[in-house]
Ligand SMILES: O=C[C@H](O)[C@H](O)COP(=O)(O)O
């Protein structure tokens with residue numbers, strides 16, 4: 012067994028308990044001894060409980076590698092998404108799946124249902140499964156499968172990384188490309204080989220760190236409008252991420268590295284509504300594209316079209332309203348509206364959501380973050396979107 016595979020359960024909890032009892036857990040920890048050796052123990056990491064080394068990206072990718080078929084699927088689907096965004100493929104990009112993955116078995120079950128439907132709809136829809144392993148929170152809350160795979164605050168990130176890869180391999184094995192949100196700046200080294208479309212979320216869209224990251228990612232990236240509805244920051248992101256950058260990152264051996272990137276010309280907007288209400292109406296789409304065209308090359312993905320997220324601020328996180336948004340978008344697409352390259356839906360096996368709880372107390376196939384559309388309703392809505400594309404063609 013590799014040293015990174017040994018877990019030290021409970022260390023962080025023991026440290027938390029020590030703090031509550033008025034003791035300083037740093038005194039006994041390994042890194043404090045190192046810091047004392049170099050004479051800085053009194054002044055650095057005074058609020059860090061533990062630095063527990065993770066496996067390197069190379070170790071994780073070696074443990075769960077993509078086989079040739081999976082690699083081919085990632086490559087061809089990235090190219091297909093690019094073609095849809097550039098208007099060379101008249102299908103509709105549909106990013107659909109749970110708000111977050113907490114139960115690998117339910118996620119793979121969902122993937123098989125979606126894959127079956129995909130075989131009937133893939134001449135009109137380019138289906139990409141949402142597999143979100145990292146959740147950005149408004150304040151605090153469960154941060155996703157990678158951060159806390161046991162959903163109990165034990166934060167076993169090593170386990171989370173390996174589990175996330177197993178889920179990714181299974182979804183690709185079912186024949187579906189995968190979409191995810193990139194949140195932690197170093198985590199893409201562990202999973203991005205399996206990803207065909209990436210998002211930078213509303214809470215990070217103005218972050219230089221995430222724009223730099225997007226500039227080096229190998230797939231199209233959607234920047235969401237900010238939570239207050241600002242579209243300008245997301246357009247700035249598309250512009251910034253298209254440029255080359257040099258920044259702090261890690262290499263495949265996990266070593267801190269100066270990362271130099273080429274720039275990513277495949278970034279585009281995702282309209283997700285805001286705390287002030289939806290922004291998926293005809294006029295909002297027109298204005299967003301007009302603004303993008305002022306700042307970005309006319310031929311770029313971001314100037315040609317955008318993705319509409321039917322969830323979040325566009326539905327007030329209500330799955331019934333989310334379904335209505337998809338119905339409205341279908342009607343507009345069928346009527347020939349241009350500029351909508353794709354849509355995003357939050358959907359799981361069971362509709363709605365349940366409060367976060369230990370895994371053995373959760374209902375199967377239901378979200379523990381945002382409310383999702385049920386599988387049967389999702390299947391109906393996907394058929395409606397496919398029909399809309401057919402009508403748009405004719
Ligand atoms: O998509 C998920 C949530 O909307 C996002 O993570 C924010 O969630 P929160 O406001 O419940 O923290």
Ligand SMILES: C=C(OP(=O)(O)O)C(=O)O
Pocket residue numbers: 110143147192211212213214235283320323
């Ligand atoms: C967090 C998400 O979205 P947003 O960034 O739009 O809130 C999400 O899609 O899971």
